[in-house]
Amino acid sequence: MSPFDLSGTVALVTGATGGIGRATVKALRDAGSTVIASDIAAEATIDAAAEYHRLDVTDEAAWTTLIADIAARHGRLDALVNNAGISVTNSIAETSLAEWRKCQAVNVEGVFLGTKAAAELLRRSGADRKGGASIVNLSSVGGLKGSAYMAAYCTSKGAVRLFTKSAAAEYAMLGWPIRVNSVHPGGIDTSMMDTIYARYVEAGLFADEQTARATVSAGHAIGRMGEPDEIAAGIVYLCSPGASFMTGSELVIDGGMTAR
Numbered sequence: 001m002s003p004f005d006l007s008g009t010v011a012l013v014t015g016a017t018g019g020i021g022r023a024t025v026k027a028l029r030d031a032g033s034t035v036i037a038s039d040i041a042a043e044a045t046i047d048a049a050a051e052y053h054r055l056d057v058t059d060e061a062a063w064t065t066l067i068a069d070i071a072a073r074h075g076r077l078d079a080l081v082n083n084a085g086i087s088v089t090n091s092i093a094e095t096s097l098a099e100w101r102k103c104q105a106v107n108v109e110g111v112f113l114g115t116k117a118a119a120e121l122l123r124r125s126g127a128d129r130k131g132g133a134s135i136v137n138l139s140s141v142g143g144l145k146g147s148a149y150m151a152a153y154c155t156s157k158g159a160v161r162l163f164t165k166s167a168a169a170e171y172a173m174l175g176w177p178i179r180v181n182s183v184h185p186g187g188i189d190t191s192m193m194d195t196i197y198a199r200y201v202e203a204g205l206f207a208d209e210q211t212a213r214a215t216v217s218a219g220h221a222i223g224r225m226g227e228p229d230e231i232a233a234g235i236v237y238l239c240s241p242g243a244s245f246m247t248g249s250e251l252v253i254d255g256g257m258t259a260r
């Protein structure tokens with residue numbers, strides 16, 4: 001059997017109506033997993049065969065309810081992909097405290113709450129499977145290096161990076177079969193990047209969105225933006241038995257952006 005086969009597993013993906021989330025739902029399903037897709041949107045068509053649940057990742061009670069529902073109906077959870085996220089593109093001077101806090105709430109507290117809510121079910125499910133259960137947290141190259149006009153976002157993604165390592169160390173110390181890793185995409189063609197280009201132009205950093213996109217593209221050694229399925233492939237790997245010796249790691253998928 002392929003070490004990347006996910007047959008018989010159950011996975012939960014947050015932010016699943018967005019670019020990377022949608023690609024992740026499909027990639028996990030293609031690898032054999034039953035996928036529960038969730039997003040803050042009330043209703044969504046993801047994939048005819050994937051279940052969909054509304055989940056605001058900042059709502060602790062909603063996490064408890066959804067995990068209890070998954071336990072009751074599926075009896076297990078093998079992978080949690082904490083993918084939901086928002087960007088803030090603004091100077092430090094013009095970032096409001098509310099905007100700052102919302103960014104930390106969705107990007108950091110959402111990951112904490114999801115991990116906390118799902119850990120017990122993941123622990124039970126991971127015990128009967130090679131490689132155990134897996135939590136994959138979406139950080140960013142912005143969690144590895146700073147970026148002008150992205151202070152709130154980079155701060156949040158840096159926190160996701162170290163929360164990931166702390167959770168990995170804790171579960172390993174406790175002997176819980178849960179691996180925890182972060183993924184660090186470069187610029188990926190999704191609606192988040194479209195919003196960022198528009199904000200760069202509004203802030204006067206670029207003349208137009210085309211120039212902003214061309215400049216961001218050129219920041220990758222490969223010379224182009226990434227596609228959502230190029231990130232989803234790495235997420236499938238981290239959820240699979242093939243990654244059984246990976247925990248507390250940073251999987252950088254950035255077209256060489258941080259290589260030079």
Ligand SMILES: NC(=O)c1ccc[n+]([C@@H]2O[C@H](COP(=O)([O-])OP(=O)(O)OC[C@H]3O[C@@H](n4cnc5c(N)ncnc54)[C@H](O)[C@@H]3O)[C@@H](O)[C@H]2O)c1
Nearest residue numbers: 015017018019020040056057084085140185187188190192
């Ligand atoms: N696109 C990129 O270039 C890029 C690069 C590095 C990291 N990332 C990260 O990858 C993840 C996915 O980003 P994307 O590019 O697909 O963005 P996207 O905007 O296409 O999707 C993000 C999704 O998160 C959902 N969401 C927002 N707030 C939520 C909340 N409170 N609860 C639940 N869902 C919520 C949105 O509805 C949306 O569907 C994010 O964490 C992002 O920071 C993206």
